[in-house]
Amino acid sequence: MPNDRLRDAILRNGLTPVMVADKIGVDPKTVERWITQDRTPYPRYRHAIAAMVREDVPYLWPKAVTPEKASRIGQSEMVQLYSRRSSVPYELWHRLIERAEEQIGILAYAGLFLVEQDRKLVDVLRQKAVDGVDVKILLGDPTSPAIERRSVEEGAPGVMAAKIRQVQQYYRQLEEAPGVTVFYHDTTLYNSIYRFDDEMLVNMHVYGFPAPHAPVMHLRRLNGGDLFGTYADSFDRVVSASKQQPGGEVAA
Incomplete structure (x- = not known):
């Protein structure tokens, strides 16, 4: 059975089996067998090809990485654990945003703190989009019962919806910016996720505590790991279930 994922990834990146073979130093027929017969390359070749086509090893060769090994690698994806979000240095947020390509x-x-700690954030995001960065912003739907439930859990009824309304005023400046999409979700979030290419800050949610007082994981994707991928998949699931207008509101 052919490895269609590998074939597609190679072609999608403007490569051919001959070009791949030349780059990693093997016979072109070997690369053809990896594709047509779904043979698994040695680890050094798997990692080289995955980097070349910008895909994860487990995606290209699902059977090559055991769950136990993926879990071990996943532990190394944790760069730093902060006991609370307020302990994350501003310089780290700034670096991750600036380096995203x-x-x-x-x-x-709401994520109101982002625009409060950097008043130029909207302009930076607009320029990033101009430079080709795909910018997705997912806010809670202020009309959703899930938002009020979160406010009540934090002991401040009505506050979360108010924060969302406040941050909307900033992100509405990006409505006409190509490459920027603002979505609204009614998901019960277990974590807030901030992704910048292959790095991520995951702000855990703790019952009864506002997000600034909850822990944050700084993750960096490693080929073969499963921790970063878990949160990236969660982010994508919320995107697929979101809409571009809050419930009951119509675009102007």
């Missing part, structure tokens, strides 16, 4: 993803209920 492919995608920036913000998934939160």
Whole structure:
């Protein structure tokens, strides 16, 4: 059975089996067998090809990485654990945003602190989009019962919806910016996720505590790991279930 994922990834990146073979130093027929007969390359070749086509090893060769090994690698994807979000240095947020070249993803209920700690954030995101970065911002739907439930859990009824309304005023400046999409979700978030290419800050949610007082994991994707991928998949699931207008509101 052919490895269609590998074939597609190679072609999608403008490569051919001969070009791949030349880059990693093997016979072109070997690469053809990896594709047509779904043979698994040695680890050094798997990692070289995965980097070349910008895909994960487990995606290209699902059977090559056991769950146990993926879990071990996943532990190394944790760069730093902060006991609370307020302990994350501003310089780290700034660096991650500035260095992003492919995608920036913000998934939160409001995430008001981002625009409060950097008044130029909207302009930076607009320029990033101009430079080709895919910017996705996912805010809570302020009309959703899930938002009020979160406010009540934090002991401040009505506050979360108010924060969302406040941050909307900033992100509405990006409505006409190509490459930027603002979504609204009614998901019960277990974490807020901030993604910058292959790095991510995951702000855990703790019952009864506001997000600034909850832990944050700084993750960096490693080929073969499963921790970063778990949160990236969660982010994508919320995107697929979101809409571009809050419930009951119509675009102006």
